[in-house]
Amino acid sequence: MYVSVRDIPHGARSTTRVPRVVVVLGLVSLITDVSTEMVTAVLPMFATLALGLTPLGYGLLDGLYQGATVLMRLLGGFLADRLRRPKLMAGAGYALGAAAKLMLLPVAGAGALSAAVAVDRAGKGLRTAPRDLLIATAGPRDRLGRSFGVHRALDATGALLGPVVAFGLLALAPGDFDMVFVVSFCAAVLGVLLFVHRVPEHRPPERPAPEHRVPEHRALKHRALEHPAPEHRARPVSLRDVAALLRIDGFRRLFCAAAVLSAATIGDGLLYLVLLRNESVTTRWFPLLFVCTSLVYLALAVPLGRASDRYGRNRVLTAGYGLLLCAYLTAILVDGTAGAMLCLVFLGAYYAATDGVLPAAAAPLLPAELTATGISVVQAAVAGGRALGAVAFGAVWTAAEGDAAVWTFAAALTAALLVAVPMITRSRDHRTEAR
Amino acid sequence: MTQLSPRRIRDGRIMTAIAVLVVAVAASCVTSSALRAGAIGGERDGGSVELPEGRQIVFRSLRPGPAFGHIAVLPAADVRRERVVLPTRCERTAASPAGGLCLRQTRNPILPFAVTLLDDRLRPGGETPLNGIPSRARISEDGRYYATTTFVTGHSYLSDGFSTETAIGRVGGDPVGNVERFTFLLNGQPNENTDRNVWGVTFVPGGERFFATVATQDRRYLVEGDIRRRTLTALRDNVECPSLSPDGRRLVYKKRTGLTSDVWRFHVLDLATGVETPLAETRSVDDQAAWLDDGHVMYAVPKGGAGGRNADVWVVPLRGGAPRLLIPDADSPTVRSPATDRPLR
Numbered sequence: 001m002y003v004s005v006r007d008i009p010h011g012a013r014s015t016t017r018v019p020r021v022v023v024v025l026g027l028v029s030l031i032t033d034v035s036t037e038m039v040t041a042v043l044p045m046f047a048t049l050a051l052g053l054t055p056l057g058y059g060l061l062d063g064l065y066q067g068a069t070v071l072m073r074l075l076g077g078f079l080a081d082r083l084r085r086p087k088l089m090a091g092a093g094y095a096l097g098a099a100a101k102l103m104l105l106p107v108a109g110a111g112a113l114s115a116a117v118a119v120d121r122a123g124k125g126l127r128t129a130p131r132d133l134l135i136a137t138a139g140p141r142d143r144l145g146r147s148f149g150v151h152r153a154l155d156a157t158g159a160l161l162g163p164v165v166a167f168g169l170l171a172l173a174p175g176d177f178d179m180v181f182v183v184s185f186c187a188a189v190l191g192v193l194l195f196v197h198r199v200p201e202h203r204p205p206e207r208p209a210p211e212h213r214v215p216e217h218r219a220l221k222h223r224a225l226e227h228p229a230p231e232h233r234a235r236p237v238s239l240r241d242v243a244a245l246l247r248i249d250g251f252r253r254l255f256c257a258a259a260v261l262s263a264a265t266i267g268d269g270l271l272y273l274v275l276l277r278n279e280s281v282t283t284r285w286f287p288l289l290f291v292c293t294s295l296v297y298l299a300l301a302v303p304l305g306r307a308s309d310r311y312g313r314n315r316v317l318t319a320g321y322g323l324l325l326c327a328y329l330t331a332i333l334v335d336g337t338a339g340a341m342l343c344l345v346f347l348g349a350y351y352a353a354t355d356g357v358l359p360a361a362a363a364p365l366l367p368a369e370l371t372a373t374g375i376s377v378v379q380a381a382v383a384g385g386r387a388l389g390a391v392a393f394g395a396v397w398t399a400a401e402g403d404a405a406v407w408t409f410a411a412a413l414t415a416a417l418l419v420a421v422p423m424i425t426r427s428r429d430h431r432t433e434a435r
Numbered sequence: 436m437t438q439l440s441p442r443r444i445r446d447g448r449i450m451t452a453i454a455v456l457v458v459a460v461a462a463s464c465v466t467s468s469a470l471r472a473g474a475i476g477g478e479r480d481g482g483s484v485e486l487p488e489g490r491q492i493v494f495r496s497l498r499p500g501p502a503f504g505h506i507a508v509l510p511a512a513d514v515r516r517e518r519v520v521l522p523t524r525c526e527r528t529a530a531s532p533a534g535g536l537c538l539r540q541t542r543n544p545i546l547p548f549a550v551t552l553l554d555d556r557l558r559p560g561g562e563t564p565l566n567g568i569p570s571r572a573r574i575s576e577d578g579r580y581y582a583t584t585t586f587v588t589g590h591s592y593l594s595d596g597f598s599t600e601t602a603i604g605r606v607g608g609d610p611v612g613n614v615e616r617f618t619f620l621l622n623g624q625p626n627e628n629t630d631r632n633v634w635g636v637t638f639v640p641g642g643e644r645f646f647a648t649v650a651t652q653d654r655r656y657l658v659e660g661d662i663r664r665r666t667l668t669a670l671r672d673n674v675e676c677p678s679l680s681p682d683g684r685r686l687v688y689k690k691r692t693g694l695t696s697d698v699w700r701f702h703v704l705d706l707a708t709g710v711e712t713p714l715a716e717t718r719s720v721d722d723q724a725a726w727l728d729d730g731h732v733m734y735a736v737p738k739g740g741a742g743g744r745n746a747d748v749w750v751v752p753l754r755g756g757a758p759r760l761l762i763p764d765a766d767s768p769t770v771r772s773p774a775t776d777r778p779l780r
Contacts, residue, residue, distance in 0.1 A: 045547070048568045048586055049526050049540075051742040052721065052735075052766075109742035167544035169465060173472035174540035174547075175504060175524070179464055186461035190454055197450040 019138040022147045026154030028195045035187035037162025046177045053110055070383045072125025077376025082236045086130035087201045093127025094195055098188035104181045129376035136363035148356030149305020156298035245374050251365040255378050257420035261321045262385030264413040266393045274331050275340045296348025304352045313361035314424045320353025328410040332403050493530035494768040496520050497745050523559050526569045530771040533578030538569035567600050571723050575638035582636035601633040611662055620668045635676035635723050648675040676723040687724045687732045716751045716758045725769045735766035
């Protein structure tokens with residue numbers, strides 16, 4: 001059986017298939033996201049109605065887990081590289097996610113509930129970087145943007161379907177949360193089965209392929225990685241090798257740019273509140289804002305991924321943050337439903353231009369034996385930056401009026417772009433991008 | 436990849452078998468759950484049920500089984516009798532002589548909750564959509580007003596807080612609306628804080644007044660509300676979820692004991708003298724208490740600690756005596772005296 005997405009001829013490039021593994025991984029993510037998001041959608045109801053808890057405790061712990069997820073991501077990336085078993089690590093992550101759904105069935109009390117949520121998040125953190133490594137090594141390097149785009153589009157589809165499935169099931173049997181959890185668990189198991197059976201174990205190259213090597217003219221900037229000879233691969237990677245990653249010029253620039261740019265992001269939930277406050281939308285439509293953003297994201301993930309292969313991943317990445325700036329400005333300047341819609345289109349496009357493009361930009365800059373670690377490091381920088389941005393925006397919002405806070409962040413994002421653009425354009429990898 | 440070894444083919448068959456099994460488990464679970472929900476779906480014609488005579492305790496029956504969450508009734512004079520379980524399922528309920536209130540989950544995925552008014556025989560009437568997840572329900576003694584408190588999202592900019600929405604409805608009239616929009620008077624001055632949350636309404640019989648909780652800036656206030664003037668006046672702080680006694684002379688509420696710890700104890704306030712007395716219940720209970728009579732307070736306690744899936748209703752006397760179990764497997768209790776039993780005013 002061949003699952004394939006045929007590449008529509010575009011310009012002078014020849015038609016190539018999206019690697020089968022990428023499509024399978026995308027389908028695994030789709031099923032797993034349906035499973036996870038259907039639980040996330042009903043969890044506030046479950047906690048309040050079935051357990052009689054105030055949403056307060058759950059929300060606080062949720063914030064805590066966001067931080068823990070970053071650590072789990074780094075761990076997942078590092079272990080995948082160290083054990084050289086990315087499939088094992090990602091599989092363990094998917095299995096943990098499935099186990100978490102099962103833990104919800106006998107749940108009673110805030111402690112057990114947060115333990116189940118913690119296990120779920122740990123699984124998600126653990127599997128992200130190894131899975132991205134499997135995507136990054138699956139296809140030709142000049143098509144990485146497209147590969148990640150296909151994966152992220154399928155992933156976003158699952159996230160969109162999850163709540164629909166959950167509320168559909170609750171409509172069949174109001175109040176039967178256990179049934180929703182059982183279905184979620186079954187979906188998670190199907191995801192694990194598909195992953196275990198249809199994704200081949202990653203085989204690291206026996207010898208470093210020539211294109212993985214540091215180009216000669218850049219070698220001087222890579223003292224730390226200059227010495228490792230091919231037999232270096234016999235030794236498992238250590239934490240020192242991870243530290244050495246930041247000495248790779250291009251990767252360091254990408255890392256810093258991603259951190260700076262993401263620290264100037266507001267966070268979706270907060271941006272939706274800006275729209276709510278400006279009375280562009282009413283509370284009733286609040287859940288639909290997320291749906292619109294996701295629809296734009298999943299529609300644009302593949303085209304923008306392909307654009308990143310053609311015109312340069314760092315260019316599309318920076319353009320993505322330009323789109324985010326547009327989202328801020330429309331939120332403040334354009335009134336009414338049209339303004340809200342335009343803002344959401346920009347926000348979705350921002351995600352499409354950054355979420356999958358970032359690992360696609362990072363992977364070619366990294367030595368083969370540290371790809372998963374490197375991807376997790378740069379994703380951690382973005383997650384950390386976003387968390388910082390959200391806290392900072394909350395503080396600015398408390399101190400100033402709503403629009404003033406958004407203006408502040410628009411200015412911060414402009415400044416971040418001015419800092420990041422020169423940094424990032426020089427880290428472009430000429431060997432793996434078409435131009 | 437296209438060349439499959441015999442072993443891979445065998446593995447593939449095992450995987451397919453497991454996958455089919457998993458899908459079958461999910462499908463049977465959904466089917467049985469939907470059938471169960473359908474079997475108890477004929478809620479509208481629950482008129483044939485005989486309610487007990489005299490004063491009744493109306494509550495939510497949490498006995499495991501198909502009737503989990505259904506409204507049930509016991510005579511207040513003899514709680515050991517077998518409970519009368521009605522066909523209506525609710526998440527929260529409250530009753531008055533003239534009828535009752537039921538906050539329930541609907542089958543509409545866009546508006547998943549609704550308020551249903553119950554008639555004098557506790558049969559459900561028409562329903563109106565409810566914004567948010569139900570938390571508290573109360574109906575006034577004369578049956579003119581009802582109050583709902585729900586948890587909502589999208590009101591606060593930080594995700595780690597919670598927001599409530601408390602609305603007062605008028606039976607057979609225009610709704611009074613969101614109580615958060617009332618003028619909040621703190622130390623006699625209107626307070627304009629936007630982070631205000633209101634919950635836990637208890638109505639004063641025969642009037643336009645009520646008591647409730649207002650939270651702002653990390654403080655919780657007992658307030659007296661006035662529906663006609665649309666005001667909330669702060670009376671004291673560190674107090675939440677008040678409940679007015681049938682004779683209108685006392686309030687029972689949760690009071691935070693210890694400044695840093697989140698431990699709440701029931702206290703009774705004598706409105707005439709201002710004397711506050713702790714009740715004998717030492718557990719930290721998260722419920723809006725209800726009065727069994729002028730001398731006893733009842734409330735739901737989760738089994739196995741906070742966040743348990745089941746609960747019992749306990750009762751504690753105002754003077755002397757330890758709390759005792761009143762109704763096992765139950766929550767959301769209120770007392771009603773059917774209209775015919777009441778002396779004319």
